[in-house]
Each structure stands twice: as C-alpha cells, then as structure tokens.
Amino acid sequence: MAELIRGTTGDWEMVIGLEVHAQVTSKSKLFSGAPTDFGAEPNTQVSLVDAAMPGMLPVLNGFVVEQAVKTGLGLNAQVNKRSVFERKNYFYPDLPQGYQISQFQHPIVGKGEVEIDLPDGTTKSIGVTRLHLEQDAGKSLHDQDPRKTFVDLNRSGVALMEIVSEPDMRSADEAAAYVRKLRAILRYLGTCDGNMDEGSMRCDVNLSMRKPGAPLGTRCEIKNVNSIRFVMAAIEYEARRQVEILEDGGKIDQETRLWDTRQGITRSMRSKEEAHDYRYFPDPDLLPLVLEDGLIERMQATLPELPDAKKHRFMGEWGLSAYDSGVLVAEQERAAFYEEVAKGRDPKLAANWTITELLGALNREGKDLADSPVSASKLGGLIDLIQDNTISGRIAKEVFAEMVESGKDAASIVEAKGLRQVVDTGAIDKLVDEVMAANPDKVAEYRSGKDKLFGFFVGQAMKASGGKANPALLNETLKKKLAP
Template sequence: MNWEVVIGLETHAQLSTQSKIFSGASTAFGAAPNTQASVIDVALPGSLPVLNKGAVERAIRFGLAIGATINRRSIFARKNYFYPDLPKGYQISQFEIPVVQGGKIAIVSPTRGEIAIQLTRAHLEEDAGKSLHEDFHGMSGIDLNRAGTPLLEIVSEPEMSSADEAVAYAKALHSLVRWIDICDGNMQEGSFRCDANVSVRRPGAPLGTRREIKNLNSFRFLQQAIEYEIKWQIETLEDGGKIQQATVLFDPDSGQTRVMRLKEDAHDYRYFPDPDLLPLELSDEWLEEVQAHMPLLQEEVSGKFMNEYDLTPYQARTLTSSRELAEYFESAARDSDSKVAQLCANWISGNLSAQLNEEDLDISQSRISAVQLRGLAERIADGTISGKMAKEVFDVMWAGEGSADEIIERKGLKQISDAGAIGKIVDTVIAANAQQVADYKAGKEKAFNSLVGQVMKASQGKANPGQVNEILKKKLG
C-alpha cells in the first residue's frame, strides 16, 4: 500500500537592514562578541523597543511579491521562554495578527509539474543571541550581537509531498527574497534557515502525526533530512509503531534525525500582546509607495526574455535565477538580434557560469563584463571566429586581456571565411592525399573527416569549419 507524504516549511529570512528591528545597533555579521548589543538587545531594565521602518518595509515588499494580504493593522506579541541567549525572557514576535497573510510561491515539482504552494503567513520577529558551549570553565558563553536582528518568518501550508518539492519551494523562496532585496540569502551565515514539518499518511486518511526538523541551513541538508525522516516514519508505522509528535535535529554526519524534545516537553509560550509596542498600522500611501519601487518580478522578467530574445522557458528561468544575472544578460543582449542574444544566453549559462563556479565567484565579480561578452557573441555570430576560437578568446578575456576584437587581432585568430582562400587550401590537400580521396570515393566516411582535419591543420585552425566541409564535399564531387 502507498504512503502519502505531507510537508510544510517554516523559513526564517534575516532581513537586510542596517540596524536591528528594535534598536539602533548594527546588524553587520562577524563583529567582535557583544560589540553590537545595545542596552535594548541585552534587555537592560527600562530600555524600550522602537520599531525599524526598514524591517517593516521589507515585510511589505515580500507580501506584495507573493500576492498576499497585507494587514493594515498587525500586533506584536511576546513569546515567552527561558534561555540565556534571550535576555528579556521573551522574543518579540507576531502571533494572532501577522503583517502578511496568504499569498503563494510557484514551483516546478518533478512529479506534479508547475504548482503553486500557498503560504499561511509571514510575520516579523527578532532573532535571539548565540550560545557558545565550548568550555569556559564549565560555563557557556553568550554573544548577543545577533539578538534583535530582524527576521521574517515565512510559513507555508502543508502542501508539499516530497523532499524534492520542499527543496524546490525553499529554492524558489530563497531566490525571491534575494530578488526583491529583502535578505542576502547567505545560508552559511544563517541568513536563511528552514524548519520542516513532516508527516505521512495513507491516501485519503486524516493527517498523520508530524515531527518538526529544526534549523536546516543548506538545501542539501533539507533534502537529506526530509528523505531520512520520511523513510523512518514509514518504517516505524509499517513495523506497527506509532509516531510521537516531536522536534528533531538533523545530524549531517550520520545523515539521521534525532529527537530534541517530545510534545510533552514542548514549550508553552504564553503569547500575549506586547504592551511596549503599539499596533503596527500601515497606510495605503505607504503601500503604494513601496509598490512603486518594486522591481519587475522573476516571472515577469523571464517572460520578457522569452518574448524579446526568443529564449526557451528553461534558458529564461536559468538567467533569472538572480537579479544580478538577469541584469548581466540584459546588458549583454540589449538591442541585439536574436542570434547574438541566444549566443549570450548560452555563453552565460555555459562557459561563464562554469568559470564563475570554478573560482567561487558570483556574477557581479565576473572578470568578463557584459559588454565584453556581447563583443564575443557578435564575432561568433558574424562568422569572424569559430566556436573553438571563441573558447580561446573567452579564456584570454577572462585573464583580463581586453575586448574580443583586440584579442582576435592580437592573436591572429580571424577565421578564414573567404571561399576562394579555403578552396586553394582544399585543392592542395586533395592533391597531396590521393589515397584518402580514393578511400572517400570508395565510401569510407572516415577518410572525409581526415581530409577536413588536414585542411584545418593547413589553415592553422583558422578556416571556417562549416565552409571547409561544404567546399571539400563539392570538390570531391
């Protein structure tokens, strides 16, 4: 009998503000411990929170981008729990009325094709500090630099049915928050982390008991953790066991999940409205202003690429994986014909991406500018250089040696496309290789390739390979 998998994701996106959500301390990553912890962040008595406009604006941008309801009035609440990296004894979050409700994210599921994942809500909250458990004479060290960093917690409906779909959703969300410039998406630094709620059931049965996998900070771990969890739950149920509601942690070394706490020990957060913060009220004017500054969204840009430059849906999706990449492509392909645009698209997603990956750079750090790449594409399109020469020009260009035209000139890479000149070389080769000519005429295709090779060699690789083929065939009759 089959099992049906039900997955929902809660994602914490760290908002890219300069200052904290309730204090004026910096949010920069990597500062010396506690140098960015203000009196508010360390919760000194009498200090009071003041809400950061930039954090609210980012939440609005998110709501607009996913077509959600943006509540004109939302409430901050205290989530009470006891932990040393939370010096107030509560986290300021939103509970009953979050700033963003509903909306959806489009993903491509390997099994269900294009689907939309509905979101439940997205709310503003503050991050906690960090506990360091290395031995400080048997004590733990507390760094409150991260305390008060603004987070948007984004909660999906339980609508994903496999680890692949969960990863596709997380990637789509990751690329969206970067696209609309509300989060830097740096997963190593914890700017984007996921909790996954996983349960299994028989088709048509009520929802099974779920377990929540906490704090997954890479797509690979998200995939592995969910796959392990599904397998474990199905095996447990098939062996006659029961699933207990629990919070679990994923251990990348063993590839397994292990229980952190059971439901009985679950936190009882005793939420209540924070009396220190009045309701967050958003005016229509502000929403309109934020809307006016929104960039075109990924789907819109990708549609534009397909229309204006004849890109395939796959090419368009690849080139809109980040705004920087899309902008790079646009400045390379703008106002050029579709042949040059196609070449730009292929070179960006091919050689350029490979080179960037190899040196662990992103597109903004590319050693080849969009204008340079376009120059290369134009010389391929007009037949000046062959694909093979283009690779050589690309490498030299990457090394910082100028524009395509300069490199072609300097290296003498110009392709010979003059039919007369190629014809002469072909004549010489035919005259010098009687045996192979005879073999070809006797039906040996291999002999033809060898003759092409001879012509290319005689031209020092500069003859246009397409023309060589054509002329050679004609002359051999």
C-alpha cells in the same frame, strides 16, 4: 512530483511544510538602533534595549515594516493594515528580555503563494500561510569554556521575517525548490540576503507521512536546518524514520527534533508534553501596528520584476526554453548579466554562452558571477566575433578559455594569436588545391563514389589552416573542386 516511499505495507507520501526565518536586510534592529553587521566582535552590536536593561522600551523600526510589506507583496500575499506585536515568553540566557517580541494572532502578512520550478520543467504553487515579524535571539556559545556558557547578544533583537508555508510539498525536491524560489524572491526584493551559511536564512521543516489520499498524519518539526542540502537530507532521513515506525505498527510522537549535521540524522529535542507554554499576549510597550495610508501602494511601486515574471518574459521575448529561463532568473544579477549579453545579439546563442560556458566555468572555479573575469560586455564581444564570422564556434571556445584565464577581451586575443578565420576565397582555394595534390588516390576514390571521404578532406584542410578556415567556405570550395 510526489516522491513516494515504498514500504512493505504499500506506498507512503510525504507531507511537508516549511517555516523559513529570513533576516530582514536593514541597518538597525527591529526595536533598537543597534547595527546588524555580520561577523562583528561578540557583544559589540548591542543597545541597552537589546540587553533588556531595566526600564528600556522597544521602538519599532519603520524601515523593517516597509521591508515586510514589500516581501508580502512579492509573495502575492494579503498585507494586513493592522497587525499586533505579542510577547512569546520563555527563559533562556540568550533571550535577555525573557520574551521574544513576535506576531501571533495578527501577523503583518497573510495568505500568499510561491510558484516553484521542478526538475522536469513543470511548476507547482505552494501556499504561504503567513509572514510575521519577530526578534532574533542572541547566541549561546557552549564550547568556549568547560564550565561556562558564553552569550553573544549581537543578534539579539535583529529583525526576522518568519514565513510559514502550507503543508503543500510532497518531496525533498519540492522543498528544495521552494527554499530556492523563496530565497530568489527575497533577494530580488532586497529584503533578505538569503545567505544560509551566515544564518540570515534558516529553516524549520514540518513533516508527516500518510498513505496517498489518507488524512494527514502526526507531524514532527525539525529545527534549524540551515542549508538546502540539509533540508533535503533531513527530509529523506525523517521520512524513512517515520515510515519505519509506522510500518512496525508504531505511532509518531508529535515532537520537536533537531537536525544533527554531523551524523546526518534527526534527534528528539522535546516532546509535546515538554513543549513550552509561551504565554503569548499583546506587548503593552507597543501599540498595534497600523500601516499608514498609501504605504502598501508606495511599496508596490518599488517592486522589481520578480523571478517568475522575468522567466515568462525571457521565454516570450527572447524565445528561450523554460529550463534556460529558469536558470537565468534564479539570480537577479545573472538575469541582468544575460540581458546585457543578449542585447542586440542572438538571444539563444547568448543564453548558451552564459549558461553552458560562463556559468560552467565559474562553477568549476567556485566563483560567483560577481567575481567573473569575463564581463557581460566581453562575453558579448566574443559572441559578436562568432556572429560576424570572424571566428568559428570552435575557435570561440579556445578564445573563451583564454578570456577566463587572462580577463582580456576576445578581439585582442583573436588578434594577438592570429585566430581570425580565413575567409579569403583565394587562400582557401590554395589550401584545397594543396590537400588534393597531396592525396591524389583519395581524390580518385572520392570521385568514384566514396562520399565518406569528404570529411577527410575537410579535416586535412582545416588542419592545414590551423583551424582558422571558415568552415562553410571550406565546405563549399571542397565540394566544388572535388566534383568529378
């Protein structure tokens, strides 16, 4: 869905491409054995290689290569059997080698695609240009001392996958959907934990504006946009900024900009003229990476069912809507939870309870599914009670609230609170008789044709039963007894 920006000279279309830096899930770094634990004390996860001591050499981590191959397969991409690590040279205190080892001309993964789900229920294919492996830099801390900059090298050398998209997105919503889908795929694959707040997934946004159908305009790159919310906000801001310049007859300078989280604006970081000359060349410390025969096939065999396949299966196998399926497959744990709830039960009922009630409740409390007080089997137990008429849907909501509160299972709550539905016809006959006896004038009015009063009787009888009367049975009995 292209989101057009209306200007005084007509409509403008956004052209968006994203570069996502995803930290590879692995115990050790890309070229050293140092650990990668998040949140460790500064400079405690640093090997001699990561600190670029004299004479140190990189040795490629084979597990990281497997993770990249797996990710390539998950993105339906071409995996290149031969790729080359190159050096990207620049000086910065948190880059100890004075160069980042990255892949440039020959990445490990080539063209692929990601299918995104849009809010209107449609899908769109976004091209992936390439995926390459590279080292992360350390972290410069400018706020620890008035005069000095401190450097933490814990991240130095951590393996990243840079996943570059084609400029296929046309709105902030599409960009957000792309990041969400990419994150879901990486999480399904177990190749990146996707935690944007811990920095394990970071985004650079490339954006240009054009009149619909016109050739591509000049783009700006916005660096380090570190949440989906910020991706959307940065796109909205930058699009409007560019349109204003263009409509004033100005030209967009190709430049690198920075997303300022506090002010909610993008700021110029460096112009094209100030751009670094990175002097890429093949790293002579590393031989070209040639994947061993069978590695790609072996990785293919380890691929889990990915979100899109799962979504289509949910629609086919369980008969769910595209929307419900999309919500359920967004996270692997959520989909697995749902499948456990749905097994042997009404799939649509299971989907409603999982999405509307459980996810709704968790969302209100700011909890993850992993912290849910209601397990899949407990939610299933509740649905069983609805399906076998032990409780009504209305009572079920009450029971569910209690389950969220106490973590107890549905059956024991129903038992303890005496919420079992009244299905005894004798008891219901008695209830109905009592209500009719207490309201003889209303009975007469009903019998003389005032049908609308039926609801009144249902309400009175249900109230008298404490809400426990089986609604169907009650209706049936009332109809019979009120009949003239």
